[in-house]
Amino acid sequence: MIEDKNPKRTPLSELGEFKLIEHLTKHFEITQTSTIKSIGDDAAVLDHGDKQIVVSTDLLVEGVHFDLSYVPLKHLGYKAVMVNLSDIYAMNATATQVTISIAVSNRFPLEALEELYEGITTAAKLYNIDVVGGDTTSATSGLIISVTAIGEVKKDKVVLRSGAKPNDLLVVTGDIGGAYMGLQVLEREKEVFKVNPNSQPDLSMYTYIIERQLKPEARKDIIELLEKLAVTPTSMIDISDGLSSEVIHLCKQSKVGVDVYENKIPLDPQVISTCEEFNIDSTTIALNGGEDYELLMTVSQDDFPKIKGNPNLTVIGYITEEERGMHLVTRAEEKIPIIAKGWNALNNQS
Amino acid sequence: MIEDKNPKRTPLSELGEFKLIEHLTKHFEITQTSTIKSIGDDAAVLDHGDKQIVVSTDLLVEGVHFDLSYVPLKHLGYKAVMVNLSDIYAMNATATQVTISIAVSNRFPLEALEELYEGITTAAKLYNIDVVGGDTTSATSGLIISVTAIGEVKKDKVVLRSGAKPNDLLVVTGDIGGAYMGLQVLEREKEVFKVNPNSQPDLSMYTYIIERQLKPEARKDIIELLEKLAVTPTSMIDISDGLSSEVIHLCKQSKVGVDVYENKIPLDPQVISTCEEFNIDSTTIALNGGEDYELLMTVSQDDFPKIKGNPNLTVIGYITEEERGMHLVTRAEEKIPIIAKGWNALNNQS
Numbered sequence: 204m205i206e207d208k209n210p211k212r213t214p215l216s217e218l219g220e221f222k223l224i225e226h227l228t229k230h231f232e233i234t235q236t237s238t239i240k241s242i243g244d245d246a247a248v249l250d251h252g253d254k255q256i257v258v259s260t261d262l263l264v265e266g267v268h269f270d271l272s273y274v275p276l277k278h279l280g281y282k283a284v285m286v287n288l289s290d291i292y293a294m295n296a297t298a299t300q301v302t303i304s305i306a307v308s309n310r311f312p313l314e315a316l317e318e319l320y321e322g323i324t325t326a327a328k329l330y331n332i333d334v335v336g337g338d339t340t341s342a343t344s345g346l347i348i349s350v351t352a353i354g355e356v357k358k359d360k361v362v363l364r365s366g367a368k369p370n371d372l373l374v375v376t377g378d379i380g381g382a383y384m385g386l387q388v389l390e391r392e393k394e395v396f397k398v399n400p401n402s403q404p405d406l407s408m409y410t411y412i413i414e415r416q417l418k419p420e421a422r423k424d425i426i427e428l429l430e431k432l433a434v435t436p437t438s439m440i441d442i443s444d445g446l447s448s449e450v451i452h453l454c455k456q457s458k459v460g461v462d463v464y465e466n467k468i469p470l471d472p473q474v475i476s477t478c479e480e481f482n483i484d485s486t487t488i489a490l491n492g493g494e495d496y497e498l499l500m501t502v503s504q505d506d507f508p509k510i511k512g513n514p515n516l517t518v519i520g521y522i523t524e525e526e527r528g529m530h531l532v533t534r535a536e537e538k539i540p541i542i543a544k545g546w547n548a549l550n551n552q553s
Numbered sequence: 554m555i556e557d558k559n560p561k562r563t564p565l566s567e568l569g570e571f572k573l574i575e576h577l578t579k580h581f582e583i584t585q586t587s588t589i590k591s592i593g594d595d596a597a598v599l600d601h602g603d604k605q606i607v608v609s610t611d612l613l614v615e616g617v618h619f620d621l622s623y624v625p626l627k628h629l630g631y632k633a634v635m636v637n638l639s640d641i642y643a644m645n646a647t648a649t650q651v652t653i654s655i656a657v658s659n660r661f662p663l664e665a666l667e668e669l670y671e672g673i674t675t676a677a678k679l680y681n682i683d684v685v686g687g688d689t690t691s692a693t694s695g696l697i698i699s700v701t702a703i704g705e706v707k708k709d710k711v712v713l714r715s716g717a718k719p720n721d722l723l724v725v726t727g728d729i730g731g732a733y734m735g736l737q738v739l740e741r742e743k744e745v746f747k748v749n750p751n752s753q754p755d756l757s758m759y760t761y762i763i764e765r766q767l768k769p770e771a772r773k774d775i776i777e778l779l780e781k782l783a784v785t786p787t788s789m790i791d792i793s794d795g796l797s798s799e800v801i802h803l804c805k806q807s808k809v810g811v812d813v814y815e816n817k818i819p820l821d822p823q824v825i826s827t828c829e830e831f832n833i834d835s836t837t838i839a840l841n842g843g844e845d846y847e848l849l850m851t852v853s854q855d856d857f858p859k860i861k862g863n864p865n866l867t868v869i870g871y872i873t874e875e876e877r878g879m880h881l882v883t884r885a886e887e888k889i890p891i892i893a894k895g896w897n898a899l900n901n902q903s
Contacts (some may be wrong), residue, residue, distance in 0.1 A: 212662035215691070226663070235649045237705070238683045247685035249650060249703070252602025260686055260701055262654040266693040299585045300599060304612040304699055312562035313576070333588045335597035336610055341565070343616040347692070349654055349699035351610055353599070355587070 244364050244456075245293035245441055246354070255361055257354045259290035265345035273389045276315055278417045279348070280322025286443065287352035288330055288421035289496040293441040294363075295426060296356035300335045301327070304349040306342035319348075330423055360435060367438040367457035367501040373520035374436075374510065376425050376497045378469040379446055380485060383492025384477045385409065385416030411473045419496045425515060432509045436500035447490040448543040449499045451529060457501075460527035463520035463541065466534050490531070490541070594714050594806075595643035595791055596704070605711055607704045609640035615695040623739045626665055628767045629698070630672025636793065637702035638680055638771035639846040643791035644713075645776060646706035650685045651677070654699040656692035669698075680773055710785060717788040717807035717851040723870035724786075724860065726775050726847045728819040729796055730835060733842025734827045735759065735766030761823045769846045775865060782859045786850035797840040798893040799849045801879060807851075810877035813870035813891065816884050840881070840891075 239255060240248035246259035263269060263283050271279075284301060291298040303323060307316065316339075327334050332352075388409045395402050406413060421441075429436065438457055440449045446468070454461050468489045478485040501522055502510060510516045520532075529541040589605060590598035596609035613619060613633050621629075634651060641648040653673060657666065666689075677684050682702075738759045745752050756763060771791075779786065788807055790799045796818070804811050818839045828835040851872055852860060860866045870882075879891040 213664060215657065215659055215661065215663055215666070217663075232678070233683050235681075235683045237649055238685055240685075242684070242686055247650065247652065249685070251604060251606065251705070254601060256601065256606060256703075258650070258652060258686060258701070258703065260652040260654050260688055260699070262656050262688045262690050262697070262699055264656045264690055264692050264697075267656075267691050299587055300597065300608070302597065302608060302610040302701060304610050306612050306614045306617075306697060307565065309565055311565065313565055313567075314563060316565070328582070331585075333583050333585045334592070335588055335590075335599070336592055336608060338610055338612045340612050340614055341617050342614050342697070344694050347612070347614075347656060347697050349610070349612055351608070351652060351701040353606075353608065355601070 240363060245290040246296070246352075248294065248361055253358065254355045255296075255358055257291055257294045257296045257356060257361070258351065259287055260349065260351040261286050261290070263348045263350075265347065270393070271346070272393055274417060276318035277322040277325075280319040281326045281418055282322075283348045283350050284323055284326035284330070284332075284352075285419050285421045285496060287350040288326075288332070288423065289441040289443065291352050291354035292422055292426050293439050293498060294354065294356060295360055295429065295435065295439060296354035297426065298330060298332050298352055298354040298423070300333045300353040302336040302351045303334055304338040304340075306340050306347040308342045308344050308346070311346065330421070362436050362439040362500070363456075364438050364440050364453055365456040367453055367459050367522050368503070369459055369522050369524050370504055371437050371501040371522040372504060372507060372518045373450070373461060373463065373522060374500050374502050374516050375442070375446070375469065375519050376422050376515055376517075377495070378471045378474070379442060379495045379497055380474045380478075380488040380492050381412045381415035381471055382419060382494035382496075383416075383488055384474050384481070385412035385414070386494075387481055388413060388477065389416065409473065409477065411471060412477060415495065419494065421496055422498050425498055428513075428515060432513075434502060434506045434509050436502050439498055439500040442493070442495045442497045442499050444493045445491045445543075446499065447541050450541055451543050453499065453501065454522075454525075454529050457522075458525050460523035460525050461520055461529045461541070462523060462532050462538070463530070464532045467517065467519040469517045469519075590713060595640040596646070596702075598644065598711055603708065604705045605646075605708055607641055607644045607646045607706060607711070608701065609637055610699065610701040611636050611640070613698045613700075615697065620743070621696070622743055624767060626668035627672040627675075630669040631676045631768055632672075633698045633700050634673055634676035634680070634682075634702075635769050635771045635846060637700040638676075638682070638773065639791040639793065641702050641704035642772055642776050643789050643848060644704065644706060645710050645779065645786065645789060646704035647776065648680060648682050648702055648704040648773070650683045650703040652686040652701045653684060654688040654690075656690050656697040658692045658694050658696070661696065680771070712786050712789040712850070713806075714788050714790050714803055715806040717803055717809050717872050718853070719809055719872050719874050720854055721787050721851040721872040722854060722857060722868045723800070723811060723813065723872060724850050724852050724866050725792070725796070725819065725869050726772055726865055726867075727845070728821045728824070729792060729845045729847055730824045730828075730838040730842050731762040731765035731821055732769060732844035732846075733766075733838055734824050734831070735762035735764070736844075737831055738763060738827065739766060759823065759827065761821060762827060765845065769844065771846055772848050775848055778863075778865060782863075784852060784856045784859050786852050789848055789850040792845045792847045792849050793843055795841045795843045795893075796849065797891050800891055801893050803849065803851065804872075804875075804879050807872075808875050810873040810875050811870055811879045811891070812873060812882050812888070813880070814882045817867060817869040819867045819869075
């Protein structure tokens with residue numbers, strides 16, 4: 204009925220996810236004194252006494268964010284929690300609680316939901332968080348999981364996306380591109396399975412990248428490491444949509460430019476070999492593949508001695524003045540502009 | 554694929570919503586010292602300094618919780634916020650922030666989402682809350698809205714479901730049954746419209762109950778009233794699933810019994826007349842119809858002088874010892890056991 208009564212129709216795909224959120228939320232005014240940071244960071248920041256509360260929420264939709272033909276439900280439950288904890292850690296906060304809401308069609312038996320909750324329980328135990336609420340309801344089709352994560356951080360330790368300064372170091376944790384290449388392998392096996400259901404794929408050479416896709420770990424350890432090293436990043440974001448998209452977020456919100464060095468981007472050997480096998484450029488994957496849930500941060504040059512040589516932290520570039528723009532410095536020492544082609548749930552759908 | 558690999562299949566409808574949540578969440582352990590109250594109340598309670606934070610979350614699914622053939626999107630956005638604020642007020646807390654996540658199929662143009670957000674914005678303004686985050690993503694079908702509301706309350710003012718004591722008064726706000734009867738009228742008009750799309754229904758005699766269904770108001774005013782009257786209820790819950798279901802929740806969690814007096818249940822004249830028209834017993838509707846978002850509370854007899862005669866608060870019964878059981882005292886002074894037939898999203902689905 205909506206279709207009939209509204210003469211103007213703008214397809215959602217015209218805007219993309221970020222512009223859509225921006226467009227829809229621009230009218231929200233902040234009136235509560237306890238709201239320190241609202242929409243536009245990894246999590247909202249609320250002021251309560253000497254600590255600040257951070258809140259983040261994510262929705263995972265079957266057929267959009269996951270494909271149950273190769274994602275075990277246990278892993279899905281685990282990942283749904285990780286995706287949200289990652290946002291909390293990206294604020295330099297400690298995650299403390301989550302709420303989980305699930306809408307499920309009656310195609311799923313109870314045993315399927317038990318598997319899903321097993322993954323959620325495992326995640327909660329390992330990451331020391333409490334599941335404090337939620338809602339379970341039916342859906343007309345598919346499975347939808349909505350998670351809200353809550354964390355806390357001391358007032359002077361909260362890290363926003365907007366604090367990067369010229370000359371800061373751009374630092375990434377772990378290695379990137381693995382989750383995307385794991386997805387490519389799983390998608391290929393699904394196609395093979397369709398043609399020949401008896402095929403027994405040998406996935407042993409892809410274990411790392413498949414695990415990166417199916418069972419990502421949020422970097423709680425990095426927040427603990429940063430505290431131990433006495434380093435407070437000047438800005439931070441988690442890598443859910445791909446490096447280039449996150450670099451752009453940091454720079455735009457900090458009003459700075461950046462030079463990212465292609466030869467510094469950390470790639471696992473399995474990502475490189477699988478990219479060769481699939482005949483894809485590994486830098487393209489590192490820049491645009493999503494779902495690695497590593498952290499991207501900027502660190503003052505003064506802190507370089509503290510992070511130097513740490514295997515968890517790789518310096519991949521330098522923050523510049525805004526007017527210098529955002530560039531990738533290639534292995535051939537060419538400077539090319541960084542453009543977001545990040546994983547975009549709204550454009551991925553036809 | 555889940556269907557194939559799992560030999561045991563228990564249909565979700567066998568359990569119902571409450572048992573399902575209980576079953577799935579029983580393994581969650583609480584490890585955070587800041588978690589005061591977890592799953593099992595209207596909202597979770599988290600300890601932060603001199604105030605406590607309350608968090609509640611709800612998922613609304615098209616085709617399960619709403620039918621867009623007669624629910625305007627603006628009203629839907631408003632209602633999605635109300636449903637969650639109601640849970641916060643049921644803790645005797647002040648709602649301060651919400652996060653909104655939306656999964657939407659590309660059947661919806663941008664203008665539809667704008668309407669939805671207009672309702673959300675209106676609710677936020679009127680109830681003085683901030684929209685601090687969310688997620689917008691695509692869905693393979695339909696529209697799903699997930700809202701998490703956050704509130705705060707002084708430590709000594711938080712009201713749980715579990716505090717009712719024998720001899721307390723059972724008190725309900727406003728009047729009940731209206732939202733359900735409004736839905737019946739709307740459903741009937743939808744059927745008429747299917748047969749004759751040119752019919753121009755006269756709904757003027759149903760304005761109150763239709764508004765109760767389409768645009769419910771969470772009882773923020775009651776929380777303010779209770780503060781003004783210096784009354785802290787001993788227990789409280791919001792009426793989302795129907796009076797009988799909520800009475801049972803309060804009594805079970807407080808380990809008490811109750812006598813509810815049929816002739817005291819507040820009904821609007823429009824509910825009574827529409828029940829007569831539909832040939833349904835109005836007490837059945839009051840007990841089992843849902844979505845009124847009134848508050849049900851227990852109040853110490855000592856506080857009776859403070860609430861006596863207040864048009865917003867109606868005493869409908871008395872709390873008894875647990876072994877006395879839960880009963881409705883009919884107009885004929887018969888005592889019949891209260892059984893939950895509440896609105897149940899999982900059973901409603903075929």
